[in-house]
Amino acid sequence: MTLKSSKSIWVGGVVLCAVIILGGYAFLLQKKSSQMKNGSAAKQEDIAGLVTRIRAHVPVNVNETPLVAIVTDVDSAKQQSPAFYKKAENGDRLIVWSDQAILYSPSRDEVESVLTFQAGALPIPSVVSAEKATVEIRNGSGSEGNTSLLAEKLRSQGLTISTITTTKIRVYPTTLVMNTGSRVLKASSQVLAGYGTAIASSTASGEAPSASDFLIILGKNDSSTYKK
Numbered sequence: 264m265t266l267k268s269s270k271s272i273w274v275g276g277v278v279l280c281a282v283i284i285l286g287g288y289a290f291l292l293q294k295k296s297s298q299m300k301n302g303s304a305a306k307q308e309d310i311a312g313l314v315t316r317i318r319a320h321v322p323v324n325v326n327e328t329p330l331v332a333i334v335t336d337v338d339s340a341k342q343q344s345p346a347f348y349k350k351a352e353n354g355d356r357l358i359v360w361s362d363q364a365i366l367y368s369p370s371r372d373e374v375e376s377v378l379t380f381q382a383g384a385l386p387i388p389s390v391v392s393a394e395k396a397t398v399e400i401r402n403g404s405g406s407e408g409n410t411s412l413l414a415e416k417l418r419s420q421g422l423t424i425s426t427i428t429t430t431k432i433r434v435y436p437t438t439l440v441m442n443t444g445s446r447v448l449k450a451s452s453q454v455l456a457g458y459g460t461a462i463a464s465s466t467a468s469g470e471a472p473s474a475s476d477f478l479i480i481l482g483k484n485d486s487s488t489y490k491k
Contacts (some may be wrong), residue, residue: 267443272343303408314354318376323346323360330359330405334366350375352435391421399443399475400427403435412489413458413481420454425475437482439467451477459485 300427310331317323333357334340340348347366355375356367366376395478398417402410414424438459440453443466455477481489 269323276484276486277306313358313367313369316369316372317358317374321365321377323365324362326361330383331359332359347376347378355365381470384421386456386468388421391450391454393421394446394451395423395432395447396446396448396453396477397423397425397475399425399473399478401430401470401478401480402428402431403430403439403480405434406483406486409486409489412482413479413485416489417454417479422451422454422477428479430467430470431469435482436484438485439478439480439482441473441478441480442476443473444477450475455479 279421298463310328312404314323314325314329318325323329334348334351334357335353337348337351337353338357340351350368350373351366352368352370353369354370356369358365358367362379364378365374367374400410400414400417409425414427417424440459440461442461443446458479459482470480
């Protein structure tokens with residue numbers, strides 16, 4: 264799909280990239296600061312007028328300046344996200360706030376679709392994958408064959424499984440997650456935070472060091488969850 268960034272979303276000097284999920288499709292939009300050069304007042308009025316028209320139909324966050332993009336390839340848009348772009352036409356505006364995205368038709372003065380973003384939503388696999396984080400899994404549950412489903416799930420979220428082994432010391436009551444590498448991997452850390460208790464030490468006491476970015480020790484509490 265092609266989205267043409269509106270001139271109203273250009274930044275003077277600083278460009279930040281934000282990945283927004285719309286019905287399973289990722290759009291790379293260019294986020295701007297609140298100050299713009301070259302006719303900034305007129306540009307802000309354009310956005311303000313657009314928001315005012317949309318507010319007549321649905322509530323929006325008036326304390327945040329949204330991102331604005333123009334749909335220029337509606338056929339591709341519908342292929343990628345048929346539900347969201349069902350009524351879309353070329354020239355429609357995609358307006359994105361931090362909590363929702365709205366598809367609006369200026370020609371018909373109609374809000375065609377609204378998508379609300381969940382607070383705390385996990386980063387998409389392509390973002391995680393870009394960090395190239397490696398994860399070692401060690402089975403500390405005391406039962407065999409409990410790591411394959413965990414490995415599959417982590418791979419589906421963009422992580423690379425380096426090795427799968429068994430702990431050497433004992434059975435762990437709960438699953439532990441350790442950042443064993445030196446790199447700062449925010450997206451990967453956010454995904455892995457939901458898998459167990461994070462501990463500050465780089466390796467669990469009595470265990471061999473890990474060469475991966477992260478080490479997960481699968482605990483007994485999760486033994487049935489990831490057993491085929």
